[in-house]
Amino acid sequence: MRQSAPLFPDGAASRVVLIGCSDFDDIGLPAIPAVKANLSDLRSAFTDQTHGILPPEHCRVLADPANHRSVGMALAQAAREAEDLLLVYYTGHGLLDEDGLLHLALSSTDPAHVGFTGVPTDLVKRYLGRARARLRVLVLDCCFSGRAVAAMTESGSLLSAQLDMSGTYTLTSTTATAPSHAPPGQRHTAFTAALLDALSQPEPLTLDGIHQHIDTVLQGAGLPRPQRRSVNAAGDLALARGPVQPPGTSTKAAADGAHEVRFRRTPPTAPPADGHRDTIAAVFFLVALVTLTLLFGGWRVLLITAAAVLGCGGLITLLAVVAERVRYELIIDGQGLRVARGKRSACVSWADTECVGVLRTIANHSNVLIVRLRPDTPRPLGFGKGANHHVPDQRYVIVGTLGTYGVDPVRLRSAIEHFAGGIYRTDQQLLEMDPRLR
Incomplete structure (x- = not known):
């Protein structure tokens, strides 16, 4: 990827x-579990001892802030202290008010009264505009985040004038009209x-390079493309000094120079059982079994029936446990x-491979x-027949769906x-x- 020479910020003056919200009081705002990992892993990347851009004490994390006050105080303090770089990042729900203005949802935000309970992006941008930092960056990972870019391009506005006085960069996860995406079961939002993958590249990427990298990844996954706006030399700014270890990579693989990358499916955690309901159902079942058996067969039949029921129940439980422990790995x-499914395995060598990719299937909306x-x-x-009977010819091999192996598409x-x-x-390529793959 060709890009300008990276410009590294002064960590002491940055x-x-x-900011991120994963849990919300209003039932109309679903939880976003990936937000917690977004915050922790970004902080680790920015403050990495070897490749980060600033010391840990200069990176503040606000997880699930309940009110405007905590957000405002954090932004005001950062705006006063930053002399070289001020970067503000938000991940969570983006909501529009009646006038179509974008607000960032907090834990206590009421979707019916967004203007009073959410944080207007205009307010965040005002803090950026007032800051004396030489470089200012706003990163939004939320629905409709592209509206922040659109608002900043309005000519003649006071906000635009404030932000154009020095280098600024706005990077958003989606367009002004599209939702952002948090794939279920994945560690991070898309x-x-x-x-994070851009920050882990072998050579430091500038903000423009990061935007291009993210655009390629999201477009390849069929997701809305990220938006950006750059003023002056902000696009040459780098947010990492070298490859940061991607979250989820094993320590051994990193120590060995990443000799392999291994994906393994984690069995879903079952929801907590309703103990009272199960107990009542079991009692009714046993009473019915005893009554019917005594009426029509006597004690001997009752014992035989009970033994058969217990045996079948134990067998079903055993099969369920074995099924959960089947190993699904992609290496x-x-x-x-290489893939491993229980005791079976298969391998495709790079020497025999012309290309490999992820194809989105329309039938079951899965990534193959x-x-x-x-x-x-x-x-x-x-590689058995299975899904491979759908391929156009013998040159194609369907390895499986990403969900089967617990694969993060970015990694x-x-x-x-x-x-x-x-x-x-x-997918598009x-x-x-x-075209037969459609």
Whole structure:
């Protein structure tokens, strides 16, 4: 990726404020569990001892702030102290008021009264405009965040004039009219996952380079494209001095120079059982069983029936436990990609691979990892018919859905590009290459 020479901020004179809301009082605002990891992992990236841009005490995290006061105090303090870089990041729900103005939701925000209970983005931008920092960055990971970019481009406004006095950069997760995305079960929201992946690249990326990286990742996943606005030299600013270890990468893999990247499906945690309901149902079942058996068969039949019921129940429980413990792994290394499903395994080598990518299926709305083999390459052993009877010809191998192996699509793409070079293809590129995949 070609970009300008990175401009590194003075960490001692820089301040970063990370704001995020994952839990909300109003039932109309669903929880966003990934927000917590967004905040913690971004803080780790910005304050990494080797590759970060500032010391830990200059990065403030506001997790689930309940009111405007805490947000305002944090922004005001950072605006007073920052002389080189002031960066403000928000992740959570973005809500529009009756006039279409974007507000950032807090834990206590009432969607019916957004203007009084949310934080207007105009207010956040005013703090940025008043700051004396040489470089100011606003990053929004929320729905309709592109409206922040649109508002800042209005000519003749006082806000625009304030922010244009020095270098500013606004980066948003989506457009002015589109929602942002938090894939269920993933550690991060889609935008922040791509942002963290950009910060972990071998060479430091400027803000313009980060935007291009995120745009490629989100566009490849079929998600709304990020927006940006840059003034003066802000686009040359770098937010990391080198590769930051991606969250979720094992310590051993990092120590070994990332000899492999391993994905493993984690069985879903069952919701807490309703003890009273289960007890009542069990009592009714046992009473009915005893009554019917005594009426029609006597004690001997009762004992035989009870033994049969207990045996079947134990067998069902055992099968359920075994099914949960089946190992589903996807391993990517310098040789190729390997999959393991219980005791069965299969492998595709990079030498036999023309390209590999993730294809979004319309039928079940899942993301499928698919490999296109080189001409005259026999199909690798271990991949059964299953979903592969849907492929256009024998050159394609469907490895499985990303959910089967608990795969983070951002880490997947990064791993393939690291070990196999430029053979990764986005959904759109796969379809352009072979329309039969539709």
